[in-house]
Amino acid sequence: MAIGATIHTFTGQLADVDRGVYDDLALRVARHASETNAFMLTRVLAYCLEFAEGIAFSDGIASTDEPAVLVRDPTGRVTSWIEVGAPDSARLHYGAKLADRAVVYTHRDPAKVVAAWQGKPLHRAEDLVVRSFGPGFVDAATSAIERRNTITVSVTEGHLYLELNGRTFDAPIIETRARP
Known part of the structure; x- marks a missing residue:
């Protein structure tokens, strides 16, 4: 854990009807002083929406060669490279090859995130998806974040329903292709 990090806990349930994934959540998330609540919440949502055996948060800012979230198979090989925010194309190219x-999950304008990669090498760009949420969703939900959080994440028909500390939020999950 980085010096100056604030620990947030998220306990609750995940019900991803679209993927048939259901589990209890007990997450400890270190938020570095330079990390916004919007980035942290997007990281938590990426973890939930990509939940699979072997999923883990990386060391975050302290780790320059890993994404925010990754999935490893039982041998330790990285099977899913899950970036958050607006990663540069070189980092994403490396992750897509590995x-x-x-x-990519972003709390920013996905069109601007994708535009920054145009004309740059990007391994399997046609397969790369950027996921975002309806306008204002992340900003509204961050107002409910505390140090200890109860959370319910539900997904059905491409729509995200979030209950965070007794407040409810919902938004479509928007998918943008890196390159058509």
Whole structure:
């Protein structure tokens, strides 16, 4: 854990009807002083929406060669490279070559995130998806974040329903292709 990090806990349930994934959540998330609540919440949502055996948060800012979230198979090989925010194309290119799949979750305008990669090498760019949420969703939900959080994440028909500390939020999950 980085010096100056604030620990947040998220306990609750995950019900991803679209993927048939259901589990209890007990997450400890270190938020570095330079990390916004919007980035942290997007990281937590990426973890939930990509939940699979072997999923883990990386060391975050302290780790320059890993994404915010990753999935490893039982041998330790990275199978999913999950970036958060607006990663540069070189980092994403590396991750897409290393893992079976790469995906980006962003709390920013996905069109601007994708535009920054145009004309730059991007391994399997046609397979790369950027996922975002309806306008204002992340900003509204961050107002409910505390140090200890109860959370319920539900997904059905491409729509995200979030209950965070007794407040409810919902938004479509928007998918943008890196390159058509």
